[in-house]
Amino acid sequence: MPIRNQGWWDRGLRVIAGTLLLIAGFWGGIDGLAGASLRIFGWLPLFTGLIGWDPIYAFFRWSTDVKARRE
Amino acid sequence: MTLKRLRWMALGGFLLYLAGVEVARNTLAPYVASVAGRLVMNLAVAIGMMVVFGFFFEQLAQLYGRVERQNRELEALRTASLDVHGELALDVVLQRVVDQACQLLNARYGAISVLDAGEGILAFVTTGISKDERERIGPPPTGRGVLGVPLLEGERIRLSHLAKHPRSVGFPSNHPPMNSLLAVPIVCRGPFRGNLYLAESRSPGGFSAEDEETLVRFAAAAAVAIEISHLHERLRSLAVAEERLHIAHEMHDGMAQILAYVNTKALAVEEYLKQGKVVEAAAHISQLSVAAREVYADVREGILGLRVGLGEYGTFVETLSTYVDRWREQNEIEATFEVSPEVSLAPPAELQVVRIVQEALANVRKHARAKAVRIEIGRCGGVVRITVKDDGVGFDPAALGRSVFPRFGLSTMRERAESVGGMLKVETAPGEGALVVAELPVMSSSQPEGAALEDPDR
Numbered sequence: 264m265p266i267r268n269q270g271w272w273d274r275g276l277r278v279i280a281g282t283l284l285l286i287a288g289f290w291g292g293i294d295g296l297a298g299a300s301l302r303i304f305g306w307l308p309l310f311t312g313l314i315g316w317d318p319i320y321a322f323f324r325w326s327t328d329v330k331a332r333r334e
Numbered sequence: 335m336t337l338k339r340l341r342w343m344a345l346g347g348f349l350l351y352l353a354g355v356e357v358a359r360n361t362l363a364p365y366v367a368s369v370a371g372r373l374v375m376n377l378a379v380a381i382g383m384m385v386v387f388g389f390f391f392e393q394l395a396q397l398y399g400r401v402e403r404q405n406r407e408l409e410a411l412r413t414a415s416l417d418v419h420g421e422l423a424l425d426v427v428l429q430r431v432v433d434q435a436c437q438l439l440n441a442r443y444g445a446i447s448v449l450d451a452g453e454g455i456l457a458f459v460t461t462g463i464s465k466d467e468r469e470r471i472g473p474p475p476t477g478r479g480v481l482g483v484p485l486l487e488g489e490r491i492r493l494s495h496l497a498k499h500p501r502s503v504g505f506p507s508n509h510p511p512m513n514s515l516l517a518v519p520i521v522c523r524g525p526f527r528g529n530l531y532l533a534e535s536r537s538p539g540g541f542s543a544e545d546e547e548t549l550v551r552f553a554a555a556a557a558v559a560i561e562i563s564h565l566h567e568r569l570r571s572l573a574v575a576e577e578r579l580h581i582a583h584e585m586h587d588g589m590a591q592i593l594a595y596v597n598t599k600a601l602a603v604e605e606y607l608k609q610g611k612v613v614e615a616a617a618h619i620s621q622l623s624v625a626a627r628e629v630y631a632d633v634r635e636g637i638l639g640l641r642v643g644l645g646e647y648g649t650f651v652e653t654l655s656t657y658v659d660r661w662r663e664q665n666e667i668e669a670t671f672e673v674s675p676e677v678s679l680a681p682p683a684e685l686q687v688v689r690i691v692q693e694a695l696a697n698v699r700k701h702a703r704a705k706a707v708r709i710e711i712g713r714c715g716g717v718v719r720i721t722v723k724d725d726g727v728g729f730d731p732a733a734l735g736r737s738v739f740p741r742f743g744l745s746t747m748r749e750r751a752e753s754v755g756g757m758l759k760v761e762t763a764p765g766e767g768a769l770v771v772a773e774l775p776v777m778s779s780s781q782p783e784g785a786a787l788e789d790p791d792r
Contacts, residue, residue, distance in 0.1 A: 296374060303374070321392050322391075
């Protein structure tokens, strides 16, 4: 599996944000293209937050995980 | 992550990606006719690709990083092994092993203990602890606690908290505190065994599984170095024993012959005196006097040769230099000694070179009537060439049979050269001095044991 590059707060934020975006997309009464976009892109922060790894961070060698950065 | 697993993950990952694109297409189906809808669709495809490719590039980067780390470790291991193998004295080898192991795996403390066949501690060498600290700690560990696992049971051990191990019996007083421990056995084919252990890793996560594998590989290299050192010491003692046999042989052939001659002459003198033949008795007494001087010179030379023994004056070159200086003072014959710096011989060969030069110089004193002698030692291709050249009267080698005296000890010198895989020849003619040439193989790890040189004269 990929090495984690997100700290606990980063992961928490992503999971919360992803969940909120998906709730808004599916049940928030937002219609049209905006609602569809939320239903698609809401999965992204939720998924990356759950596995603790972000492809953008990985590309630029960023990390918000203090332990991984120390090692 | 292995390549095989990565291959299956790549297949599954792309199927998942396609499924995701299909879901996005269905979700955005009513809007794809508009520019904004197409933009969102393209963005979804691009982000999905970024996630999939990013994931696999990350995996490849990890694999590459692991290979790079292993290369660095192997290079460090190779350097450390070369350093260890460059030494032959056992205590120095052990110190280098433990120093290099500590450096290789970034540990604060390290130790190596070697047990002999009777389970007694043959050697115990540490690093990271001063001599005073070691004295305050007391006797070395005998393997009653955790260290008994690698030392007596031959198992490797890796701990992050040493005190939590069930075999832990605590530290003696004045022992520095230690938590992490990595210990591996050293398995030698010789009559001893040991263990190599490191404590207090400086790396953040303590000793890793990779560290353990590295130390096991290093311990295997160290075991070979320890065995070589042990064999080298055995070789030295065997060379000494062989030299004693040579001395006994030479005493029998040299001094014993002259003493038998003295005895015969003494009996003849006694007989002449009984018969009142004083003139004949005086002639025999004169011969006795010459023989006594000869044996006295032989004994002095023999004593000088034995006193200037290997090891006493450093290397064999220094030994020979000292011998030549003293020989020059003793015999008042000009002697020069030259040696090139790249000369390297195995210990038994070094001893034979010293004895061959001593024998050749004894011949110069006894028979050559020379004013000067030149001794040279140099490397010539794969051999070390030793030459002893004098400006004396020389002799006819063809007239020199086994039954003819003097034999100049040539057969002894030749045997000495051949005993270490070399050869010896003599170039001389009446009135032209003599040149003794010995060629011995240089010390080389690639040379097969007992490889002999071709003698062009044979």
